Amino acid sequence: MEEIWSGLLQAFELIITLDPEVVGITARSLYISLASVFLSSLIDIPLGAMIESREFWGKRGIISLIHTLYSLPTVTVGLLVYLILSRNGPLGSLEILYTPAGMILGQMILITPIMIGLTISALGEVSPQVKDTAKSLGASELQIMITTINEVRSAMLAAVLLGFGRALSEVGVAMMIGGNIRGYTRVLTTAISLETSMGNLELSMALGIILLSISLLVNLAMNRLQGR
Numbered sequence: 001m002e003e004i005w006s007g008l009l010q011a012f013e014l015i016i017t018l019d020p021e022v023v024g025i026t027a028r029s030l031y032i033s034l035a036s037v038f039l040s041s042l043i044d045i046p047l048g049a050m051i052e053s054r055e056f057w058g059k060r061g062i063i064s065l066i067h068t069l070y071s072l073p074t075v076t077v078g079l080l081v082y083l084i085l086s087r088n089g090p091l092g093s094l095e096i097l098y099t100p101a102g103m104i105l106g107q108m109i110l111i112t113p114i115m116i117g118l119t120i121s122a123l124g125e126v127s128p129q130v131k132d133t134a135k136s137l138g139a140s141e142l143q144i145m146i147t148t149i150n151e152v153r154s155a156m157l158a159a160v161l162l163g164f165g166r167a168l169s170e171v172g173v174a175m176m177i178g179g180n181i182r183g184y185t186r187v188l189t190t191a192i193s194l195e196t197s198m199g200n201l202e203l204s205m206a207l208g209i210i211l212l213s214i215s216l217l218v219n220l221a222m223n224r225l226q227g228r
Contacts (some may be wrong), residue, residue: 011205022206029187030214032100032174033167036107041160044112048119049145053131063120069113074172081106082176098179103187106173111163118162122155123148154225161225165218169211 014022051062083089085097085105096102126148134144149156171189178185180194188211195204 007201007205010202011209014202014206015209019206021203022210024183025186025188025191025207026210028100028185029168029189029211032103032187033107033164036104036167037111037160037164039104040108040111040115040163043108044115045119045149045156045159046145048116049123049149051116052120052123053141053145053148063117066113066117066120070117072110072113074110074170075176076172077106077110078172078176081109081173085177097177098181098185100178100185103174103178103185106177107167107170110170110173111166114166115159115163118159119156122152122159125155126151158222158225161218161222165215168214168218 051059081102082097084091085094085102086092087097094101096105130148130151131144134147139147169189171193174180174185174187174190175193178187178190180186180190186194188207192204192207192211195201195207
């Protein structure tokens with residue numbers, strides 16, 4: 001027990017003194033996760049809006065599949081992206097395996113079902129009168145889409161935050177696609193795993209505290225947006 005308390009005190013010391021390795025790993029994690037969420041939002045929110053606003057054969061099946069993929073294992077995504085980005089894969093020529101860019105792509109794929117599914121759910125709550133009013137005023141399909149998204153902007157922000165939390169806390173994609181290279185692709189989750197296995201509990205505790213703190217802030221922000 002004494003060893004745990006000693007390690008915890010040293011962990012807080014690493015955080016308070018802004019240890020360069022702790023700061024570097026944290027900054028890299030935030031950069032990769034924020035980039036993946038931003039790029040994913042540009043694709044997934046419009047795609048979710050298109051699915052919700054149109055009636056077509058197989059729509060229910062697609063939505064059910066999207067909901068099923070909420071719990072998609074991160075190692076499965078990691079394997080899929082690895083095969084795509086490997087030297088003999090379809091995107092091997094890009095040479096982004098074991099790079100931050102590859103990790104961003106992997107996290108984008110991981111959070112896509114969540115972003116699309118929550119977009120569909122949120123827009124489904126918009127009153128049909130909103131769309132009808134926009135149409136009567138001569139709005140284009142794009143303008144109608146923007147109007148409906150604006151009606152549920154809090155829910156959209158909550159979806160983005162949930163996607164960010166999922167991206168930040170995953171380990172499978174980061175490990176398999178990033179390779180956990182020190183100073184380049186090592187992020188909070190992979191560093192915690194490595195340092196714990198090496199017995200460097202002070203550093204792993206410090207990183208764990210930071211990860212937990214960020215997750216708590218994300219959760220508080222989501223609750224505020226949802227009016228809880």
